Amino acid sequence: MNRQTVTVFSPATVANIACGFDILGFAVGEPGDIVKATLSDEPGVRVVKITGDGGVLPTGSEKNAATAGVIKLLNDTNSKVGIEIELHKKMPLGSGLGSSAASAAGGVYAANVLLGSPLSRSELISYAMEGERVACGTAHADNVAPALLGGFVAVRSYNPLDVVRIPTELTFSCLLIKPHVEVMTKEARQVLGTEISLEQHVIQSGNLSGLLVGLMTNDSELVSRSIVDVIAEPKRSKWIPHYDEMKNYLMNQGAIGCCISGSGPSVFSLFTDREKAERAQEGLKDFEADFYLTDVNTNGVSEIEGSIDEIL
Numbered sequence: 001m002n003r004q005t006v007t008v009f010s011p012a013t014v015a016n017i018a019c020g021f022d023i024l025g026f027a028v029g030e031p032g033d034i035v036k037a038t039l040s041d042e043p044g045v046r047v048v049k050i051t052g053d054g055g056v057l058p059t060g061s062e063k064n065a066a067t068a069g070v071i072k073l074l075n076d077t078n079s080k081v082g083i084e085i086e087l088h089k090k091m092p093l094g095s096g097l098g099s100s101a102a103s104a105a106g107g108v109y110a111a112n113v114l115l116g117s118p119l120s121r122s123e124l125i126s127y128a129m130e131g132e133r134v135a136c137g138t139a140h141a142d143n144v145a146p147a148l149l150g151g152f153v154a155v156r157s158y159n160p161l162d163v164v165r166i167p168t169e170l171t172f173s174c175l176l177i178k179p180h181v182e183v184m185t186k187e188a189r190q191v192l193g194t195e196i197s198l199e200q201h202v203i204q205s206g207n208l209s210g211l212l213v214g215l216m217t218n219d220s221e222l223v224s225r226s227i228v229d230v231i232a233e234p235k236r237s238k239w240i241p242h243y244d245e246m247k248n249y250l251m252n253q254g255a256i257g258c259c260i261s262g263s264g265p266s267v268f269s270l271f272t273d274r275e276k277a278e279r280a281q282e283g284l285k286d287f288e289a290d291f292y293l294t295d296v297n298t299n300g301v302s303e304i305e306g307s308i309d310e311i312l
């Protein structure tokens with residue numbers, strides 16, 4: 001018998017990972033969103049509650065990232081049921097940490113469970129991308145795919161969609177820094193233009209290859225050498241206060257890599273040594289930012305037991 005209600009945690013994600021613009025991402029342990037989905041006899045998809053968004057997110061189900069993909073999921077599976085969604089934002093919006101993707105992945109995952117899990121996590125990616133489309137205007141998979149699958153993920157192709165998980169035994173502590181400034185994803189994409197040089201292509205592809213091989217062969221030094229971005233970082237870092245200084249500091253503190261998370265303004269840094277990450281965070285305490293010291297989330301969206309009041 002199908003479940004009446006399901007509550008999930010859907011993680012924040014770091015897109016691009018420096019050298020994989022629009023094609024690489026990883027999920028983190030925190031922050032993330034809580035999404036509760038409940039079956040209803042009244043057909044259709046409704047957003048019944050949103051908390052933690054400061055009142056800025058749309059409540060119409062076609063416009064909300066958590067529900068846009070659920071509408072398509074019900075249509076494609078010919079489901080006549082109704083689904084009510086509660087979205088609890090437990091992470092900053094417009095931060096470069098995949099906020100809309102967390103909502104989108106959480107919504108489609110929870111709805112799929114209510115339908116008896118007809119689709120796999122991989123099959124849910126294109127539905128979660130609908131949520132990205134309504135929230136950001138374009139449907140990237142580099143946040144929703146790691147949010148759903150967990151771990152490190154590569155988008156081999158968008159058309160047709162072909163997403164692969166990158167196997168690695170490396171474990172990292174991830175220090176996320178969200179400066180108190182706002183960067184609009186749309187503007188952050190416009191600033192990139194539409195062309196890159198052959199030289200940039202060679203450098204970026206070399207680093208992308210190195211990062212993939214480094215992860216797959218558990219070679220953290222190769223991963224470290226490969227966390228380099230010659231396409232987006234040079235054009236976007238100007239929006240992040242003290243970016244160069246902060247990056248130098250983090251690398252000197254033992255980070256194996258540091259770059260802009262997604263389109264920013266958040267910055268991610270990976271450490272193989274948790275204590276070094278803790279010390280690095282301590283040294284940044286006067287910096288006007290929010291910090292998350294977390295790990296790579298290898299599970300992706302996960303169900304949470306208990307009542308929503310206990311969970312929140």
Ligand code: HSE
Binds near residue numbers: 016140
């Ligand atoms: N890959 C995207 C970008 C992530 O960097 O613009 C933003 O959601």
